[in-house]
Amino acid sequence: MQRVVDTSGVAPPSPAPDGRRSRWTEHRRARREDLVGAAVEAVRLVGPDFSVDDVARSAGVSKTVIYRYFSDKDELIDAVLERISQAILLPRLLGELAVERADDRASLSAVIAAFVALIEDEPALYRFAYAQTGRTGRADLVAATEHAVAGALGGLISERLIAAGRSADGAMTWAYGVVGMVQLAAHWWSAARTVSAAELVDQLTALADGGLGTLLPPRS
Structure with a gap:
C-alpha cells in the first residue's frame, strides 16, 4: 500500500493537555507544601533534632504519607531550609x-x-x-x-x-x-x-x- 505523505507543511495539532495529570501535579505540590509547613512547626515545637514522626504528628498523618512526598529526611530538611x-x-x-x-x-x-x-x-x-x-x-x-x-x-x-x-x-x-x-x-x-x-x-x-x-x- 502506498503511504500518503503530508506535504502541506502544517504540523499536526498537539494533543490536548491531560487535565487529570495537571490537577494531580498541583495537588501533589500543594500537599508537599503543607507537609513542609508541618515540618517547620515540628522544628518550632521539638527543636533542631526533630524526627519524621514529629512531622507526621504535626501534620496529622502517618509517617508513610510523609515518605510519599519526600524520599528521605534529608530531602525534607532541604525543603524546610x-x-x-x-x-x-x-x-x-x-x-x-x-x-x-x-x-x-x-x-x-x-x-x-x-x-x-x-x-x-x-x-x-x-x-x-x-x-x-x-x-x-x-x-x-x-x-x-x-x-x-x-x-x-x-x-x-x-x-x-x-x-x-x-x-x-x-x-x-x-x-x-x-x-x-x-x-x-x-x-x-x-x-x-x-x-x-x-x-x-x-x-x-x-x-x-x-x-x-x-x-x-x-x-x-
Whole structure:
C-alpha cells in the first residue's frame, strides 16, 4: 500500500493537555507544601533534632504519607531550609535593605535589628538552620543567606560609590565584611547573652557605621 505523505507543511495539532495529570501535579505540590509547613512547626515545637514522626504528628498523618512526598529526611530538611530562607529570613533582611533612609546609620541599624529579632522571635528555626551548616552535598541555608544579603548590600554600596565618581571595587569586600561581622557576633550572642538585644544592635551598628563611615562618600 502506498503511504500518503503530508506535504502541506502544517504540523499536526498537539494533543490536548491531560487535565487529570495537571490537577494531580498541583495537588501533589500543594500537599508537599503543607507537609513542609508541618515540618517547620515540628522544628518550632521539638527543636533542631526533630524526627519524621514529629512531622507526621504535626501534620496529622502517618509517617508513610510523609515518605510519599519526600524520599528521605534529608530531602525534607532541604525543603524546610528553603521555606525558612524564602518565607522568613530573606524577606525580613532584604525588605529592610530595600527601604530608603536618609541616614546610613539608621539603615544599618534596621537590618541588624531585623536579624537579631529573628534570633529572638524564631530561636528554634535559627538553631535548626545553623545545625545544618556545612552538610556535605546538601543545601547550606546560612551561606546562601549570607550571599543574598551581602549581594544586596554590596549593590547599594556600589551605587553610592559610582554616584560619587569613585571606584566601586571595594563594595563587595565591605559588604561581606559587614554581613560576616554581624552574623558571627549575633551567633555568639545567641548563646552568650552578655547584653540585651537592643544593646547588641547598638554595638554592632556603631562598629559597622564607624567602619563604613570612613569609606563611603557622604550623602548628597
